Amino acid sequence: MKESVLNFTCEGEALVGILAEPEGAPADVGVLIIVGGPQYRAGSHRQFTLLARHLASNGFAALRFDYRGMGDSAGETRDFLAVDADITAAVDALLASQTQLKRVVLWGLCDAASATLLYLERQPDPRVVGLALANPWVRSTASLARTHVKHYYGKRLLQAEFWLKLLRGGVGLDALKSLMRTVKASRGPAADTRGFQQRMAAGWRRTRLPILLMLSGDDYTAKEFLGHASESQDWAGLLSENRVSRIDFPGADHTFSEAMQLERLTTVTHRWLQDIAPSP
Template sequence: MSYSESALYLNCDGDRLVGVLAAPEVSARIGVLVIVGGPQYRVGSHRQFVLLSRRLAEAGYAVLRFDYRGMGDSEGTQRDFEHVSDDIATAIDTLQQQVPAVTEVVLWGLCDGASAALLYCEQTSDPRVRGLCLLNPWVRSETSLARTQVKHYYLQRLRQKEFWLKVLSGKVALKALTGLLQSLSLMLRPPEAEPRQASFQERMARAWQRFDGSILLLLSGNDYTAKEFIDHVQTSATWSAAMAHPGLSKRDMPGVDHTCSGADARQLVEEHTLAWLSTLGSTRS
């Protein structure tokens, strides 16, 4: 299907945001909002979000990708993923204004963009959000990072003959061994007895559990952020319950890196997203 691309200005609390809309000739009722993660802007690493948006638009889905306040070409003070709910709400408003056929929206996010999508739902319970597509969600804390480093890096190194040969020859720096001890200490540290407020990870899990739409979880096999998410889920009762969500579809992508940088990996993400989007029309209650 043919589509057009146009640059847009979005007004968020007096700041002008920049977005790009890919709109098919005839749009599905479900539109897609791409939420950028990390210190990125609307193009994404290796034009990831440009190519994704165009592929989805070819399939009939209107897609808006945009820059938060203070990022890319947008005005305003820079903020992190925990404080962009107003930006997301503005982008959803704009998508619907520009493409009136769009009555429901999917939030598609990578890394802390996925986290921002969940936090938006936790904060707003926006009924327009029909689905969440979450690629390698960000749940990092000192403890989760330490656990991931020990399990997926240090334990593998300890099994390697080359590592011990370097230890015996004095070629392993003291800094590396110190890092292992520090990670073990953080991993084994007991949690605080009475946290003053819910962490962003707890708020993400709460939003996940309460969400009444569909969730597509994409996990890269060659990515520490994805491994950290898996380990966090396995050690958290709250997250373990969240993973039993009736609307969850999970897709593992072996060998794929964090931003799905290869052409094959990018196409795999696009295919998973399109296949999942095609099911949403028949699962609305």
């Protein structure tokens, strides 16, 4: 594979990306790696660099880029709710970079996965033929509280050590107050029906595209997503659709930082891509 800098513009601002491409002819599907924030195109522990290189070495051109205001790209900093134009410009640039490319898969982690669904909810893009989503972000005060109650406090309250410590005065008043606040917050509404979580579900439902859903076993963001999807009517049935390939990564953290987990992530992505468009 080989890498090169790909410069392009978005609404008059200069954006910078790194294009990884096979030495030979690529598959007609390219991969746009959308970076969650706030970080730049290399990703945590060079996650996106290694992913792009692996895909290019196996026949799939991949572009990772910086949003406006991040990394080496110009413009004002923005969050995942305001990057539609950046994604459009990156898709344009990737397809224009190689004439063999006809279609694009969007790959995103955390709020980049959320941005992907919001992008397609607002403006369906016929050039996009698949979504690879890792640990999507659906954070709200209530959903975070429910996740902590279920996956942290729930286990803690079942431990004899906790109750012995409580009886001996080893659990401070502040800790008890924190628990009560969390329980109270967890009883709030599942999500603001006008919020981005509902729009994410609408984007998922609207696309009808194949979706690769990758979930870390040791990550509150992934647990929060599963909890929200199981409780919200907007998400009812979406994760069990036949077009969804769900892959769980037991023991993996949010960014798949262990080498074995990252290697599995890249391999899973590559094999799923082959089902969409086998490389030459």
